[in-house]
Amino acid sequence: MINIDTITRLHELLGYDKPIHPLITLIDINNIQFSSKYENRQMVVGFYTISLKDGHNCKFKYGRQYYDFSEGSMMFTAPGQVGTVEHTPSDAKGWMLCFHPDLIRKSQLNSKIKEYTFFSYDSSEALHLSEQEEETINNIVNTIKEEINENSDIYSDELIVSNLEVLLNYARRFYGRQFITRNSANKDVISRFETFLTDYFQSKDLVDNGLPTVKYLAGKMGYSTNYLSDVLKKETGKNTQEHIHFQLIEKAKSLLLSTEESVAQVAYTLGFEYPGHFSKLFKKKTGMSPSEYRR
Structure with a gap:
């Protein structure tokens, strides 16, 4: 090295x-x-x-x-x-x-x-x-x-840094263009990502391994974490973490309404180590606690 x-x-x-x-x-x-x-x-x-x-x-x-x-x-x-x-x-x-x-x-x-x-x-x-x-x-x-x-x-360093920032801003603009011109390819990425994420939440991987991390999903898709999140954000308005939370809440709603398991057991099923963390996230995303949603 x-x-x-x-x-x-x-x-x-x-x-x-x-x-x-x-x-x-x-x-x-x-x-x-x-x-x-x-x-x-x-x-x-x-x-x-x-x-x-x-x-x-x-x-x-x-x-x-x-x-x-x-x-x-x-x-x-x-x-x-x-x-x-x-x-x-x-x-x-x-x-x-x-x-x-x-x-x-x-x-x-x-x-x-x-x-x-x-x-x-x-x-x-x-x-x-x-x-x-x-x-x-x-x-x-x-x-x-x-x-x-x-x-x-x-003034030298200040001018150099100012031009560096201009360079990076143009690069960000041009990447935005590239995301648009790759629209059809990006849609395929999104489709594969959503299928993989949905399957993960329906499989025993969720119970055995817990919630998937952004790094894990990016690796499975063959991308860096930032690139995958930026593609998803550009095409869907949600980054990778937000997609994970969306699938999580949908799964949680199904378990709360279709089973009689306690809120704590639902949390464990969803891969949470601490039920309080699940309840806090659920309320943040839905405006209700898990118990209120169930009622």
Whole structure:
């Protein structure tokens, strides 16, 4: 396991000179001189990365689903994620923008960074850009590059962070477009998800294993937790957790009206360790306690 916790360390591994700015850098993928001894080695990166790779020249695997656009593919990773470096073809094109959390620590972006859920998507859930979208992204990145290369002053970091936020806002907009253009594929995802969740609540898995977690369901569907929740939210208005609660309440209503089991026993049947937690959730979702609903 290789730990890359600073921008300087990253430059060393990639065969780059010492970085101009200690907290942010823009790497030209075509200029990477990565030692073969590091290939297929797992590594943990201590900073955020935003990368754009040319889909025509760079053989990176993104392929769990079809491509909407092939002009370019963007990928985002957050600090602490584990990745594996694979062989980079000699004709690879693109860039990788890396910034340390300390760069945004004192800014408003620090409190908003969790809202950009695509930092936790899998590589197969990359953002595929149209030609116009790619031009927009590259223009912002070039502005950031100019600020990095300029002589630093009291405004430099503030301008860099401001442009980073603009870049992330455009990425969020373009992901929204991608969710729409993948409408038919997304409907298939939703159909499979709802079928799987319904079957789970009807099976003995509920009693044996308890309530399914968001992570468990995303894994069964073959997606990252954030990507699945974002697709569901876009198409149905409810995220993964809200879908779980909906199925739970529907199952609870059926048990309360079709059996004479106590409220506590219903709670245990639904996978709750503490009946009070079930009653609290039921009242929050329906406006009534389980006993009131039964009456």
